[in-house]
Amino acid sequence: MTPEKTEITEDTVDGYKAGSNLEKILSDGRFAVTGECGPPKSADGSVIDNKAKLLKGYVDAVNITDNQTAVVRVCSLASAVVAQQNGVEAVMQVTCRDRNRLAMQADILGASTLGIKNVLCLTGDHMSFGNHRDAKGVHDLDSINLIKMFKDMRDDKKFQCGEEMTVAPRLYIGCAENPFGDPYEIRALRLKKKILAGADFVQTQCIFNLPKFKKWMEEIRSLGLHKEIKIMAGITPIKSAGMANYMKKAVPGMDVPQEIVDRIAAQEKGAPQQAEGKKLAVEMIKELAEIEGVAGVHIMAVEWEPAVPEIVEAAGLLPRPTVA
Amino acid sequence: MITAERKPFDKILGLVGESKKVLVAGCDTCVAVCLTGGEKEAEILASELRIEAGMNGRETEVEHTSAIRQCEWEYLDLISDKVDQADVVVSLACGIGIQSMAEKFATKLVVPGVDTNMLGMPLEHAVWLERCGACGECVLGETAGVCPVVRCSKSLMNGPCGGSHEGKCEVKTPEGEEIDCAWHLIWERLKAQGREDLMFVDRPPKNWSKGSSGGPRKMVRVEARPV
Numbered sequence: 001m002t003p004e005k006t007e008i009t010e011d012t013v014d015g016y017k018a019g020s021n022l023e024k025i026l027s028d029g030r031f032a033v034t035g036e037c038g039p040p041k042s043a044d045g046s047v048i049d050n051k052a053k054l055l056k057g058y059v060d061a062v063n064i065t066d067n068q069t070a071v072v073r074v075c076s077l078a079s080a081v082v083a084q085q086n087g088v089e090a091v092m093q094v095t096c097r098d099r100n101r102l103a104m105q106a107d108i109l110g111a112s113t114l115g116i117k118n119v120l121c122l123t124g125d126h127m128s129f130g131n132h133r134d135a136k137g138v139h140d141l142d143s144i145n146l147i148k149m150f151k152d153m154r155d156d157k158k159f160q161c162g163e164e165m166t167v168a169p170r171l172y173i174g175c176a177e178n179p180f181g182d183p184y185e186i187r188a189l190r191l192k193k194k195i196l197a198g199a200d201f202v203q204t205q206c207i208f209n210l211p212k213f214k215k216w217m218e219e220i221r222s223l224g225l226h227k228e229i230k231i232m233a234g235i236t237p238i239k240s241a242g243m244a245n246y247m248k249k250a251v252p253g254m255d256v257p258q259e260i261v262d263r264i265a266a267q268e269k270g271a272p273q274q275a276e277g278k279k280l281a282v283e284m285i286k287e288l289a290e291i292e293g294v295a296g297v298h299i300m301a302v303e304w305e306p307a308v309p310e311i312v313e314a315a316g317l318l319p320r321p322t323v324a
Numbered sequence: 325m326i327t328a329e330r331k332p333f334d335k336i337l338g339l340v341g342e343s344k345k346v347l348v349a350g351c352d353t354c355v356a357v358c359l360t361g362g363e364k365e366a367e368i369l370a371s372e373l374r375i376e377a378g379m380n381g382r383e384t385e386v387e388h389t390s391a392i393r394q395c396e397w398e399y400l401d402l403i404s405d406k407v408d409q410a411d412v413v414v415s416l417a418c419g420i421g422i423q424s425m426a427e428k429f430a431t432k433l434v435v436p437g438v439d440t441n442m443l444g445m446p447l448e449h450a451v452w453l454e455r456c457g458a459c460g461e462c463v464l465g466e467t468a469g470v471c472p473v474v475r476c477s478k479s480l481m482n483g484p485c486g487g488s489h490e491g492k493c494e495v496k497t498p499e500g501e502e503i504d505c506a507w508h509l510i511w512e513r514l515k516a517q518g519r520e521d522l523m524f525v526d527r528p529p530k531n532w533s534k535g536s537s538g539g540p541r542k543m544v545r546v547e548a549r550p551v
Contacts, residue, residue, distance in 0.1 A: 137479075145482070
């Protein structure tokens, strides 16, 4: 089975599905860099302004998280618009946890009218991790249903119910995949399922266990999936040994080998550990870039956005390409 | 079966209020099997209420009874005499039984003595696990007999999320205990059955209108209706 090709219609006359910066860079085969911005837990829009300004020129697009870890923040749609007003293209994250199919379609139409072109379809962290643990989880759709729904809106101008619309949203559709999740043996095939649903690019869970990621990529290549989807490898710079330990023990789906924790812990707390964390991230990026089928990196510097420009520069990824 | 847990005693006291004649009504079906609301538990709660009233100097009469099934009119007829004499009925039946009681004796104050929580099975003695969400459109034939609607914390229909680790869900019970990842169970059983391909079938968005999202449901078995 191969994924359906997007039919070239009047809306895709330029040859792109959405025509976003990220899509153009990846389609042209250039190594892409995305960052991540967590919106604030208040109505302070300046936080998004500042994070966007910090990343401008250092990433091709920035992911805007959607109530990450089930904690209420400025919504990803508004934050994505603010990021773009500050000159950084957004990847709007959408989770299935908080909204049903009506709300998600309404939001994506709204996002599209406001100039958002990249979207990342996620299931979402469970409510029990967040700050509203009594909330009802929606989960009307799962992430694969969500990908397909957005694809059908874009390519067939159809709502999920089958009704037609006059103007389709132009979207570059992303998904996430965790090469370190269990059961391991289904993880590559699960990505295939997302490709068949309509995903154009994938950003992986942050990678610390490089040998395991390489093994996953081997499976991806043996299935030919790297030719059907743009794979962006996830990177999270480690700020401290405490953070490394926390990710190893408490964050679902993370695989942090002990030697990584030890390497950071071998440095003194504070600036030396931070420097080692950045150095490790740069080394990882360079190694990942050598893997056949890796089309870019997605740098998730959680509440440590100032580290990103330095890491991108040290990894030799500047200047970022400009596209027409 | 339907399972329920008894409400905390203080909550029940609050619901009973100043009533002088209290009837605790058990149900001898599901809630009796899960050791929450059968005749024995009704008798125990009645004793507790009597002792509490006595200790606090209130003259409260507390009786207990039990119906074979509180969810059927005929069995409620059998306890109507006792209900008639009470100011308040504390029902230990599931939510269905409580409502049947409240509807049958519409002028009577009927309050819940339990919290109905799930459709589950006794996995081992005195341990129940949720098994069915009554979604109205069963997928067990495609999922190797494991329900993703209620056994996956996110009701995913197309495989596990990224939080599945060594067969366990990223979510824990409120008591901090681990939960089996439903999709891990599905995958293992599909493999054992040689039906792995079912894991990679695209399942479209579920029709939740057949479940509770469609409004209160009604079922009519036409052929069994009186002519």
